[in-house]
Amino acid sequence: MARRFVDLHSLGGRVWGVKVLDQKMLDPKTDDLSDRFVGRTVQGTARHGKNLFIDLGTGYIHIHLGMSGSLHFLKGQEERTGHERLRITLDRGALVLDDPRRFGRFGHVRDVPGFVAEKGLGPDALSITDDEFVARIGNRRGAIKPLLLDQGILAGVGNLYADEVLFQEKVHPRAIANELSARKLVKLRGRIGSVLNTSISVGTDFSRLPSGYLLRQREVGGPCPVCVDVLISAQVGGRTSVLCPSCQMSPSHDH
DNA sequence: GAGTATGTTATATG
């Protein structure tokens, strides 16, 4: 989605300035983005998992939104957002990364495959094949949800989307991966694709998701979107899961 | 003030 946003506003645009407003979020630190990219044209964008890459011909600007990052396109020079951390000034306005919590990261990367290898990222969640997915997940003895969130296994699934995928497949987040059938794993892989693509298609506006989606109202104590039960939360792998106790049977009660 | 939050990384333990 962030990628589409950048495409929409920036493609073909010339870079007039790159202003780093938070050095802590700059990674790697050694690059002067301005020297490197001013005068260049946005050739395209790429993505791997949660990482966005803006192609400037001689290299990329990498952006990771972290927990609270968001991209904005400001047409007026005087326009500001509340927590501006990076400003890329282009012909038609400025692409701005706003991030109150500053968990996001940005910086220069030479090439995308190199970045993926360096960070040890797994295959992209929208590109991974059934076979790859089963091979990477199916022999693990841990709970399924932390594996879905492990960017080294597959890249691109976050906490909320993991909850959605598991909810739709009626799998408990603590279900043991190698106790799931290969067929179930294949269905999970497919569901990851459909959930991510559906979310992209509504511009990640969860209120526009189809009925039956957990993310429309992921609220503990709220109604399950498909049955009469009430949503609960559980700590799994150090993260909060929201799930329906009726739809997603606990692994101890599952055969 | 306490608790929680869409993510990643480091550290420790078994």
Next chain:
DNA sequence: GCATATAACATACT
């Protein structure tokens, strides 16, 4: 290597 737990990062909100 694998699995799990905890803390840290920095800030906003309830």
